[in-house]
Amino acid sequence: MATPLHISISKKLRHQIESGVYTSGDRLPSEHQLMETYNVSRITARQAMANLVSQGLAIAYRGKGVFVTPQKKVTYSLSSPLVFLEQDMARQGVAFSFESLTFESICAPAEVAVALEISADTPVYLQRKLLRMDGAAGAVDVSYLIAELGQRFAPQLERQMTFPTLAQNGVPIEHVDAMVECTHADYDLSDHLEVPLGHALMVYRYTAYSCDRQPVLHGATISRADRFCYSLSMRAGE
Protein backbone atom coordinates (compact mmCIF):
# COMPACT_ATOMS: atom_id res chain seq x y z
CA MET A 1 0.00 0.00 0.00
CA ALA A 2 1.30 3.42 -0.93
CA THR A 3 -0.21 5.40 1.93
CA PRO A 4 1.40 4.83 5.32
CA LEU A 5 -0.56 2.98 7.96
CA HIS A 6 -0.65 5.88 10.38
CA ILE A 7 -2.13 8.07 7.68
CA SER A 8 -4.89 5.65 6.80
CA ILE A 9 -5.73 5.17 10.47
CA SER A 10 -5.88 8.88 11.20
CA LYS A 11 -7.92 9.38 8.03
CA LYS A 12 -10.38 6.76 9.25
CA LEU A 13 -10.60 8.46 12.64
CA ARG A 14 -10.94 11.84 10.99
CA HIS A 15 -13.80 10.51 8.92
CA GLN A 16 -15.43 9.09 12.02
CA ILE A 17 -15.16 12.46 13.70
CA GLU A 18 -16.61 14.26 10.71
CA SER A 19 -19.43 11.77 10.29
CA GLY A 20 -20.44 12.09 13.93
CA VAL A 21 -19.24 8.77 15.35
CA TYR A 22 -17.16 10.87 17.72
CA THR A 23 -18.37 14.36 18.47
CA SER A 24 -17.07 17.40 20.27
CA GLY A 25 -15.34 16.42 23.50
CA ASP A 26 -15.69 12.66 22.97
CA ARG A 27 -12.86 10.42 23.93
CA LEU A 28 -11.13 8.68 21.05
CA PRO A 29 -9.87 5.08 21.25
CA SER A 30 -6.73 4.67 23.34
CA GLU A 31 -3.42 3.81 21.73
CA HIS A 32 -3.76 0.25 23.00
CA GLN A 33 -7.21 -0.08 21.45
CA LEU A 34 -5.90 1.17 18.12
CA MET A 35 -3.07 -1.36 18.30
CA GLU A 36 -5.59 -4.18 18.62
CA THR A 37 -8.14 -2.80 16.16
CA TYR A 38 -5.69 -2.20 13.34
CA ASN A 39 -3.04 -4.73 14.41
CA VAL A 40 -0.23 -2.20 14.45
CA SER A 41 2.55 -1.26 16.85
CA ARG A 42 2.17 1.45 19.39
CA ILE A 43 4.43 3.75 17.36
CA THR A 44 2.01 3.63 14.45
CA ALA A 45 -1.06 4.08 16.63
CA ARG A 46 0.67 6.95 18.35
CA GLN A 47 1.62 8.56 15.04
CA ALA A 48 -1.99 8.35 13.89
CA MET A 49 -3.10 10.18 17.02
CA ALA A 50 -0.30 12.71 16.60
CA ASN A 51 -1.65 13.49 13.13
CA LEU A 52 -5.07 14.32 14.53
CA VAL A 53 -3.56 16.44 17.29
CA SER A 54 -1.31 18.17 14.78
CA GLN A 55 -4.32 18.94 12.61
CA GLY A 56 -6.09 20.44 15.59
CA LEU A 57 -8.86 17.82 15.53
CA ALA A 58 -7.96 16.31 18.87
CA ILE A 59 -6.18 17.09 22.11
CA ALA A 60 -4.26 14.55 24.18
CA TYR A 61 -4.18 14.55 27.95
CA ARG A 62 -1.69 12.37 29.75
CA GLY A 63 -3.38 9.85 31.95
CA LYS A 64 -6.82 10.59 30.55
CA GLY A 65 -6.90 10.00 26.81
CA VAL A 66 -7.27 11.79 23.51
CA PHE A 67 -10.38 13.87 23.04
CA VAL A 68 -12.05 15.47 20.04
CA THR A 69 -11.38 19.20 20.01
CA PRO A 70 -14.44 21.35 20.63
CA GLN A 71 -14.80 22.55 17.07
CA LYS A 72 -17.07 25.50 17.65
CA LYS A 73 -15.27 28.68 16.72
CA VAL A 74 -16.07 32.08 18.13
CA THR A 75 -16.20 34.84 15.57
CA TYR A 76 -14.62 38.14 16.41
CA SER A 77 -15.59 41.05 14.23
CA LEU A 78 -12.73 43.24 13.08
CA SER A 79 -15.13 45.74 11.56
CA SER A 80 -15.91 47.54 14.79
CA PRO A 81 -12.46 48.38 16.00
CA LEU A 82 -12.63 47.61 19.67
CA VAL A 83 -9.91 45.87 21.55
CA PHE A 84 -10.40 42.19 21.34
CA LEU A 85 -11.36 41.25 24.84
CA GLU A 86 -14.02 43.91 25.11
CA GLN A 87 -16.27 42.33 22.54
CA ASP A 88 -19.63 41.07 23.57
CA MET A 89 -19.40 37.46 22.57
CA ALA A 90 -21.85 36.05 25.04
CA ARG A 91 -24.49 35.31 22.45
CA GLN A 92 -22.30 32.87 20.57
CA GLY A 93 -23.13 30.03 22.89
CA VAL A 94 -19.94 30.11 24.90
CA ALA A 95 -19.57 31.32 28.47
CA PHE A 96 -16.84 33.95 28.67
CA SER A 97 -15.02 35.32 31.65
CA PHE A 98 -12.12 37.71 31.96
CA GLU A 99 -9.29 37.54 34.39
CA SER A 100 -6.72 40.28 34.98
CA LEU A 101 -3.45 38.40 35.41
CA THR A 102 -1.03 41.23 36.04
CA PHE A 103 -1.06 45.02 36.07
CA GLU A 104 2.22 46.88 36.48
CA SER A 105 4.07 50.02 35.51
CA ILE A 106 7.29 49.38 33.62
CA CYS A 107 9.68 51.03 31.19
CA ALA A 108 8.59 50.45 27.61
CA PRO A 109 10.38 47.52 25.92
CA ALA A 110 12.06 48.36 22.62
CA GLU A 111 9.35 46.93 20.38
CA VAL A 112 6.59 48.65 22.31
CA ALA A 113 8.43 51.96 22.35
CA VAL A 114 8.64 51.90 18.56
CA ALA A 115 4.94 51.16 18.19
CA LEU A 116 3.93 53.87 20.67
CA GLU A 117 6.49 56.32 19.25
CA ILE A 118 8.06 56.98 22.63
CA SER A 119 11.58 56.59 24.01
CA ALA A 120 12.50 53.25 25.49
CA ASP A 121 12.53 54.41 29.09
CA THR A 122 9.09 56.01 29.11
CA PRO A 123 6.83 54.40 31.73
CA VAL A 124 3.91 52.35 30.41
CA TYR A 125 1.22 50.30 32.06
CA LEU A 126 1.42 46.62 31.20
CA GLN A 127 -1.67 44.52 31.63
CA ARG A 128 -2.07 40.82 30.98
CA LYS A 129 -5.56 39.46 30.64
CA LEU A 130 -6.84 35.94 30.32
CA LEU A 131 -10.02 35.09 28.46
CA ARG A 132 -11.73 31.93 29.57
CA MET A 133 -14.23 30.16 27.33
CA ASP A 134 -16.42 27.66 29.14
CA GLY A 135 -13.78 27.62 31.85
CA ALA A 136 -10.83 26.73 29.60
CA ALA A 137 -8.19 29.28 28.64
CA GLY A 138 -8.97 30.65 25.19
CA ALA A 139 -6.85 33.73 24.74
CA VAL A 140 -4.25 35.86 26.43
CA ASP A 141 -4.04 39.59 25.88
CA VAL A 142 -0.96 41.68 26.60
CA SER A 143 -1.39 45.42 26.23
CA TYR A 144 0.71 48.50 26.91
CA LEU A 145 -0.70 51.95 27.63
CA ILE A 146 1.37 55.14 27.89
CA ALA A 147 1.35 55.57 31.65
CA GLU A 148 1.10 59.36 31.58
CA LEU A 149 -2.30 59.15 29.91
CA GLY A 150 -3.77 56.84 32.52
CA GLN A 151 -2.22 58.05 35.76
CA ARG A 152 -5.36 59.80 36.97
CA PHE A 153 -7.49 56.66 36.75
CA ALA A 154 -4.99 53.85 37.23
CA PRO A 155 -7.16 51.90 39.72
CA GLN A 156 -9.95 51.82 37.17
CA LEU A 157 -7.50 50.69 34.47
CA GLU A 158 -6.31 47.85 36.62
CA ARG A 159 -9.82 46.46 36.63
CA GLN A 160 -10.41 47.03 32.97
CA MET A 161 -7.96 48.64 30.56
CA THR A 162 -10.44 49.00 27.72
CA PHE A 163 -11.44 51.52 25.07
CA PRO A 164 -14.57 52.68 26.92
CA THR A 165 -12.57 53.21 30.10
CA LEU A 166 -10.09 55.33 28.17
CA ALA A 167 -12.85 57.28 26.43
CA GLN A 168 -14.67 57.99 29.70
CA ASN A 169 -11.50 59.54 31.06
CA GLY A 170 -10.78 61.84 28.18
CA VAL A 171 -8.61 59.56 26.02
CA PRO A 172 -10.84 58.66 23.07
CA ILE A 173 -9.58 56.22 20.44
CA GLU A 174 -10.20 57.19 16.85
CA HIS A 175 -8.11 54.87 14.79
CA VAL A 176 -6.75 51.32 15.09
CA ASP A 177 -4.08 49.57 13.07
CA ALA A 178 -4.12 45.82 13.41
CA MET A 179 -2.58 42.69 12.03
CA VAL A 180 -3.64 39.08 12.15
CA GLU A 181 -1.15 36.30 11.83
CA CYS A 182 -0.68 32.70 12.80
CA THR A 183 2.04 31.23 14.99
CA HIS A 184 2.57 28.11 17.02
CA ALA A 185 2.66 27.44 20.72
CA ASP A 186 6.15 27.08 22.08
CA TYR A 187 7.03 25.23 25.22
CA ASP A 188 6.93 28.27 27.48
CA LEU A 189 3.63 29.62 26.26
CA SER A 190 1.88 26.30 26.56
CA ASP A 191 1.95 26.68 30.33
CA HIS A 192 -0.06 29.88 30.29
CA LEU A 193 -2.48 29.04 27.53
CA GLU A 194 -2.83 25.35 28.33
CA VAL A 195 -2.30 24.31 24.73
CA PRO A 196 -0.04 21.51 23.54
CA LEU A 197 3.31 22.25 21.94
CA GLY A 198 3.03 23.15 18.28
CA HIS A 199 -0.64 24.01 18.57
CA ALA A 200 -1.70 26.75 16.15
CA LEU A 201 -2.37 30.19 17.60
CA MET A 202 -3.82 33.34 16.11
CA VAL A 203 -2.08 36.56 17.01
CA TYR A 204 -4.01 39.83 16.78
CA ARG A 205 -1.66 42.80 17.12
CA TYR A 206 -3.09 46.26 17.46
CA THR A 207 -2.09 49.84 17.95
CA ALA A 208 -4.77 52.35 18.92
CA TYR A 209 -4.42 56.05 18.11
CA SER A 210 -6.10 59.06 19.68
CA CYS A 211 -7.76 61.86 17.70
CA ASP A 212 -4.45 63.66 17.17
CA ARG A 213 -2.97 60.53 15.56
CA GLN A 214 -0.81 59.83 18.57
CA PRO A 215 -0.41 56.13 19.46
CA VAL A 216 -1.91 55.42 22.85
CA LEU A 217 -2.33 51.71 23.30
CA HIS A 218 -0.40 48.81 21.84
CA GLY A 219 -0.80 45.14 22.41
CA ALA A 220 -1.50 41.66 21.16
CA THR A 221 -4.10 39.03 21.72
CA ILE A 222 -2.90 35.45 21.39
CA SER A 223 -5.79 33.09 20.92
CA ARG A 224 -6.27 29.41 20.24
CA ALA A 225 -6.68 29.01 16.51
CA ASP A 226 -9.16 26.20 16.99
CA ARG A 227 -11.52 28.45 18.95
CA PHE A 228 -11.32 31.77 17.13
CA CYS A 229 -11.90 33.27 13.72
CA TYR A 230 -12.00 36.87 12.58
CA SER A 231 -14.67 38.42 10.41
CA LEU A 232 -14.84 41.75 8.66
CA SER A 233 -17.14 43.64 6.37
CA MET A 234 -15.75 46.29 4.04
CA ARG A 235 -17.15 48.77 1.59
CA ALA A 236 -15.30 49.04 -1.69
CA GLY A 237 -13.92 52.43 -2.64
CA GLU A 238 -10.13 52.31 -2.38
Place this chain on the structure above:
Amino acid sequence: MATPLHISISKKLRHQIESGVYTSGDRLPSEHQLMETYNVSRITARQAMANLVSQGLAIAYRGKGVFVTPQKKVTYSLSSPLVFLEQDMARQGVAFSFESLTFESICAPAEVAVALEISADTPVYLQRKLLRMDGAAGAVDVSYLIAELGQRFAPQLERQMTFPTLAQNGVPIEHVDAMVECTHADYDLSDHLEVPLGHALMVYRYTAYSCDRQPVLHGATISRADRFCYSLSMRAGE
Protein backbone atom coordinates in the same frame (compact mmCIF):
# COMPACT_ATOMS: atom_id res chain seq x y z
CA MET B 1 15.85 16.74 34.41
CA ALA B 2 12.21 17.70 34.21
CA THR B 3 12.12 18.82 30.60
CA PRO B 4 12.26 16.02 28.02
CA LEU B 5 15.39 15.63 25.95
CA HIS B 6 13.67 16.29 22.65
CA ILE B 7 12.32 19.55 24.01
CA SER B 8 15.70 20.80 25.20
CA ILE B 9 17.28 19.83 21.87
CA SER B 10 14.62 21.58 19.80
CA LYS B 11 14.86 24.57 22.13
CA LYS B 12 18.60 24.71 21.51
CA LEU B 13 18.06 24.49 17.76
CA ARG B 14 15.35 27.10 17.96
CA HIS B 15 17.69 29.40 19.79
CA GLN B 16 20.38 28.79 17.17
CA ILE B 17 17.90 29.69 14.45
CA GLU B 18 16.81 32.84 16.23
CA SER B 19 20.35 33.92 17.00
CA GLY B 20 21.39 33.52 13.39
CA VAL B 21 23.53 30.36 13.53
CA TYR B 22 21.12 28.94 11.00
CA THR B 23 19.26 31.37 8.79
CA SER B 24 16.47 31.26 6.27
CA GLY B 25 16.81 28.22 4.03
CA ASP B 26 19.82 26.76 5.83
CA ARG B 27 20.07 23.05 6.34
CA LEU B 28 19.82 21.90 9.94
CA PRO B 29 21.91 19.01 11.32
CA SER B 30 20.75 15.59 10.19
CA GLU B 31 19.12 13.19 12.60
CA HIS B 32 22.33 11.16 12.72
CA GLN B 33 24.36 14.25 13.57
CA LEU B 34 21.94 15.12 16.38
CA MET B 35 22.26 11.57 17.71
CA GLU B 36 26.02 11.96 17.99
CA THR B 37 26.01 15.55 19.20
CA TYR B 38 23.53 15.01 22.02
CA ASN B 39 24.10 11.28 22.50
CA VAL B 40 20.45 10.35 22.06
CA SER B 41 18.53 7.78 20.07
CA ARG B 42 17.13 8.51 16.65
CA ILE B 43 13.58 8.67 18.06
CA THR B 44 14.58 11.55 20.32
CA ALA B 45 16.49 13.38 17.59
CA ARG B 46 13.56 12.85 15.27
CA GLN B 47 11.11 14.16 17.86
CA ALA B 48 13.21 17.29 18.31
CA MET B 49 13.07 17.92 14.57
CA ALA B 50 9.33 17.18 14.54
CA ASN B 51 8.87 19.91 17.16
CA LEU B 52 10.55 22.47 14.93
CA VAL B 53 8.52 21.36 11.93
CA SER B 54 5.35 21.43 13.99
CA GLN B 55 6.15 24.97 15.10
CA GLY B 56 6.62 26.01 11.51
CA LEU B 57 10.30 26.83 12.00
CA ALA B 58 11.58 24.11 9.69
CA ILE B 59 10.52 21.92 6.79
CA ALA B 60 11.74 18.37 6.24
CA TYR B 61 12.43 16.91 2.82
CA ARG B 62 12.98 13.18 2.47
CA GLY B 63 16.36 12.42 1.05
CA LYS B 64 17.59 15.98 1.43
CA GLY B 65 17.38 17.14 5.01
CA VAL B 66 15.57 19.57 7.28
CA PHE B 67 15.73 23.23 6.34
CA VAL B 68 14.91 26.44 8.15
CA THR B 69 11.61 27.82 6.94
CA PRO B 70 11.89 31.08 5.05
CA GLN B 71 10.43 33.23 7.80
CA LYS B 72 9.62 36.33 5.85
CA LYS B 73 5.88 36.94 5.88
CA VAL B 74 4.00 38.79 3.19
CA THR B 75 1.43 41.23 4.49
CA TYR B 76 -1.91 41.38 2.79
CA SER B 77 -4.02 44.41 3.54
CA LEU B 78 -7.65 43.72 4.34
CA SER B 79 -8.45 47.43 4.35
CA SER B 80 -8.78 47.76 0.61
CA PRO B 81 -11.26 45.05 -0.13
CA LEU B 82 -9.89 43.44 -3.24
CA VAL B 83 -9.81 39.73 -3.80
CA PHE B 84 -6.68 38.34 -2.34
CA LEU B 85 -4.71 37.34 -5.39
CA GLU B 86 -5.15 40.68 -7.10
CA GLN B 87 -3.06 42.58 -4.60
CA ASP B 88 0.13 44.15 -5.70
CA MET B 89 2.62 42.50 -3.42
CA ALA B 90 5.63 42.75 -5.63
CA ARG B 91 7.34 45.38 -3.52
CA GLN B 92 7.57 43.12 -0.48
CA GLY B 93 10.72 41.46 -1.73
CA VAL B 94 9.13 38.28 -2.99
CA ALA B 95 8.64 37.29 -6.62
CA PHE B 96 4.99 36.46 -7.26
CA SER B 97 3.41 34.62 -10.12
CA PHE B 98 -0.15 33.49 -10.73
CA GLU B 99 -1.27 30.32 -12.35
CA SER B 100 -4.83 29.51 -13.39
CA LEU B 101 -5.22 25.85 -12.48
CA THR B 102 -8.77 25.18 -13.62
CA PHE B 103 -11.71 27.12 -15.03
CA GLU B 104 -15.03 25.38 -15.47
CA SER B 105 -18.75 25.88 -15.39
CA ILE B 106 -20.55 23.73 -12.83
CA CYS B 107 -23.72 23.62 -10.77
CA ALA B 108 -23.30 25.48 -7.51
CA PRO B 109 -22.41 23.23 -4.55
CA ALA B 110 -24.68 23.55 -1.53
CA GLU B 111 -22.40 25.75 0.52
CA VAL B 112 -21.70 28.08 -2.39
CA ALA B 113 -25.38 28.31 -3.30
CA VAL B 114 -26.17 29.51 0.22
CA ALA B 115 -23.44 32.14 0.12
CA LEU B 116 -24.48 33.39 -3.31
CA GLU B 117 -28.19 33.19 -2.45
CA ILE B 118 -29.01 31.05 -5.46
CA SER B 119 -30.55 27.61 -5.91
CA ALA B 120 -28.20 24.64 -5.84
CA ASP B 121 -28.48 23.91 -9.55
CA THR B 122 -27.64 27.39 -10.81
CA PRO B 123 -24.54 27.37 -13.03
CA VAL B 124 -21.44 29.05 -11.64
CA TYR B 125 -17.92 29.53 -12.89
CA LEU B 126 -15.35 27.79 -10.73
CA GLN B 127 -11.79 28.95 -10.93
CA ARG B 128 -8.78 27.61 -9.06
CA LYS B 129 -5.68 29.76 -8.92
CA LEU B 130 -2.23 29.08 -7.58
CA LEU B 131 -0.02 31.80 -6.19
CA ARG B 132 3.66 31.12 -6.38
CA MET B 133 6.10 32.98 -4.14
CA ASP B 134 9.70 32.74 -5.28
CA GLY B 135 8.70 29.66 -7.25
CA ALA B 136 7.17 27.74 -4.34
CA ALA B 137 3.43 27.34 -3.87
CA GLY B 138 2.18 29.93 -1.39
CA ALA B 139 -1.57 30.01 -1.71
CA VAL B 140 -4.48 28.45 -3.53
CA ASP B 141 -7.60 30.41 -4.36
CA VAL B 142 -10.94 28.81 -5.17
CA SER B 143 -13.66 31.20 -6.28
CA TYR B 144 -17.19 30.89 -7.62
CA LEU B 145 -18.91 33.48 -9.82
CA ILE B 146 -22.58 33.40 -10.84
CA ALA B 147 -22.18 32.26 -14.44
CA GLU B 148 -24.99 34.42 -15.79
CA LEU B 149 -23.10 37.55 -14.83
CA GLY B 150 -19.94 36.58 -16.64
CA GLN B 151 -21.20 34.82 -19.76
CA ARG B 152 -20.42 37.69 -22.09
CA PHE B 153 -16.74 37.81 -21.12
CA ALA B 154 -15.99 34.26 -20.07
CA PRO B 155 -12.69 34.04 -22.03
CA GLN B 156 -11.42 37.10 -20.18
CA LEU B 157 -12.55 35.61 -16.86
CA GLU B 158 -10.66 32.45 -17.56
CA ARG B 159 -7.45 34.46 -17.69
CA GLN B 160 -8.24 36.55 -14.65
CA MET B 161 -11.41 36.35 -12.62
CA THR B 162 -10.73 39.51 -10.64
CA PHE B 163 -12.59 42.55 -9.34
CA PRO B 164 -11.27 44.91 -12.04
CA THR B 165 -12.28 42.45 -14.75
CA LEU B 166 -15.76 42.31 -13.30
CA ALA B 167 -15.98 46.08 -12.95
CA GLN B 168 -14.82 46.67 -16.52
CA ASN B 169 -17.65 44.50 -17.74
CA GLY B 170 -20.43 46.17 -15.83
CA VAL B 171 -20.36 44.09 -12.63
CA PRO B 172 -18.90 46.45 -10.04
CA ILE B 173 -18.26 45.18 -6.51
CA GLU B 174 -19.33 47.49 -3.73
CA HIS B 175 -19.15 45.42 -0.60
CA VAL B 176 -17.14 42.46 0.67
CA ASP B 177 -17.75 40.22 3.66
CA ALA B 178 -14.75 38.22 4.71
CA MET B 179 -13.51 35.93 7.40
CA VAL B 180 -10.04 34.87 8.42
CA GLU B 181 -9.43 31.63 10.19
CA CYS B 182 -6.75 29.06 10.72
CA THR B 183 -6.80 25.40 9.78
CA HIS B 184 -4.30 22.66 9.19
CA ALA B 185 -3.13 20.89 6.09
CA ASP B 186 -4.67 17.49 5.64
CA TYR B 187 -3.17 14.70 3.63
CA ASP B 188 -5.07 15.51 0.44
CA LEU B 189 -4.37 19.21 0.42
CA SER B 190 -0.68 18.76 1.03
CA ASP B 191 -0.32 17.51 -2.52
CA HIS B 192 -1.61 20.72 -4.03
CA LEU B 193 -0.01 23.18 -1.68
CA GLU B 194 3.22 21.31 -1.14
CA VAL B 195 3.05 21.69 2.61
CA PRO B 196 3.66 18.94 5.16
CA LEU B 197 0.78 17.30 6.96
CA GLY B 198 -0.45 19.32 9.90
CA HIS B 199 1.12 22.52 8.64
CA ALA B 200 -0.85 25.61 9.64
CA LEU B 201 -2.85 27.35 6.93
CA MET B 202 -4.71 30.63 6.87
CA VAL B 203 -8.10 30.59 5.20
CA TYR B 204 -9.52 33.85 3.86
CA ARG B 205 -13.18 33.41 2.90
CA TYR B 206 -14.94 36.17 1.07
CA THR B 207 -18.25 37.05 -0.50
CA ALA B 208 -18.41 40.04 -2.81
CA TYR B 209 -21.64 41.95 -3.36
CA SER B 210 -22.70 44.21 -6.21
CA CYS B 211 -24.27 47.66 -5.74
CA ASP B 212 -27.75 46.18 -5.29
CA ARG B 213 -26.49 44.03 -2.39
CA GLN B 214 -26.66 40.87 -4.47
CA PRO B 215 -23.87 38.37 -3.85
CA VAL B 216 -21.78 37.93 -6.97
CA LEU B 217 -18.55 36.20 -6.10
CA HIS B 218 -17.73 33.76 -3.34
CA GLY B 219 -14.52 32.00 -2.61
CA ALA B 220 -11.63 31.21 -0.32
CA THR B 221 -7.90 31.69 -0.37
CA ILE B 222 -5.92 29.06 1.46
CA SER B 223 -2.44 30.25 2.21
CA ARG B 224 0.58 29.00 4.08
CA ALA B 225 0.44 30.50 7.55
CA ASP B 226 4.21 30.81 7.67
CA ARG B 227 4.24 33.08 4.62
CA PHE B 228 1.20 35.31 5.10
CA CYS B 229 -0.26 37.76 7.54
CA TYR B 230 -3.21 40.10 7.25
CA SER B 231 -3.24 43.75 8.15
CA LEU B 232 -6.07 46.22 8.51
CA SER B 233 -6.60 49.81 9.47
CA MET B 234 -9.93 50.94 10.90
CA ARG B 235 -11.48 54.20 11.95
CA ALA B 236 -13.42 54.10 15.19
CA GLY B 237 -17.05 55.19 15.20
CA GLU B 238 -19.23 52.11 15.37
Place this chain on the structure above:
DNA sequence: CGCTTCAACTTGTTATGACAAGTGAGTTTA
Protein backbone atom coordinates in the same frame (compact mmCIF):
# COMPACT_ATOMS: atom_id res chain seq x y z
C1' DC C 1 -18.45 7.61 56.57
C1' DG C 2 -14.25 9.70 55.03
C1' DC C 3 -9.63 9.26 54.05
C1' DT C 4 -5.61 6.79 52.21
C1' DT C 5 -3.57 3.48 49.38
C1' DC C 6 -3.13 0.95 45.46
C1' DA C 7 -3.85 -1.04 41.04
C1' DA C 8 -5.15 -0.42 36.41
C1' DC C 9 -5.48 2.53 33.03
C1' DT C 10 -3.90 6.41 30.19
C1' DT C 11 -0.26 9.23 27.40
C1' DG C 12 4.88 10.74 27.46
C1' DT C 13 9.70 9.65 26.86
C1' DT C 14 13.44 6.99 25.13
C1' DA C 15 16.34 3.10 23.27
C1' DT C 16 17.47 -0.35 19.47
C1' DG C 17 16.75 -2.20 15.21
C1' DA C 18 15.31 -2.69 10.45
C1' DC C 19 13.77 -1.61 5.92
C1' DA C 20 11.71 1.80 2.42
C1' DA C 21 12.32 5.62 -0.45
C1' DG C 22 14.03 10.07 -2.23
C1' DT C 23 18.44 12.79 -3.41
C1' DG C 24 22.76 13.69 -5.32
C1' DA C 25 27.31 12.99 -6.56
C1' DG C 26 30.59 10.18 -8.45
C1' DT C 27 31.59 6.25 -11.41
C1' DT C 28 30.83 3.28 -14.99
C1' DT C 29 29.14 2.18 -19.44
C1' DA C 30 27.52 2.72 -24.24
Place this chain on the structure above:
DNA sequence: TAAACTCACTTGTCATAACAAGTTGAAGCG
Protein backbone atom coordinates in the same frame (compact mmCIF):
# COMPACT_ATOMS: atom_id res chain seq x y z
C1' DT D 1 30.52 12.92 -24.41
C1' DA D 2 26.21 11.64 -22.49
C1' DA D 3 23.36 8.50 -20.42
C1' DA D 4 22.89 4.94 -16.87
C1' DC D 5 24.19 2.99 -12.77
C1' DT D 6 25.84 2.59 -8.07
C1' DC D 7 26.49 4.10 -3.49
C1' DA D 8 26.34 7.01 0.41
C1' DC D 9 23.32 9.91 2.79
C1' DT D 10 19.00 11.64 3.90
C1' DT D 11 14.14 11.35 6.03
C1' DG D 12 9.91 8.15 6.42
C1' DT D 13 7.76 4.09 8.25
C1' DC D 14 7.19 0.46 11.56
C1' DA D 15 8.16 -3.18 15.25
C1' DT D 16 9.44 -4.38 20.21
C1' DA D 17 10.60 -2.98 24.67
C1' DA D 18 10.81 -0.51 29.00
C1' DC D 19 10.01 2.98 32.32
C1' DA D 20 7.93 7.64 33.79
C1' DA D 21 4.04 10.15 35.07
C1' DG D 22 -0.81 11.74 35.36
C1' DT D 23 -5.82 10.03 36.23
C1' DT D 24 -9.36 7.47 38.15
C1' DG D 25 -11.92 4.39 40.63
C1' DA D 26 -12.04 0.59 43.74
C1' DA D 27 -10.46 -1.54 47.82
C1' DG D 28 -9.00 -1.19 52.44
C1' DC D 29 -8.27 1.23 56.77
C1' DG D 30 -9.19 4.36 60.64
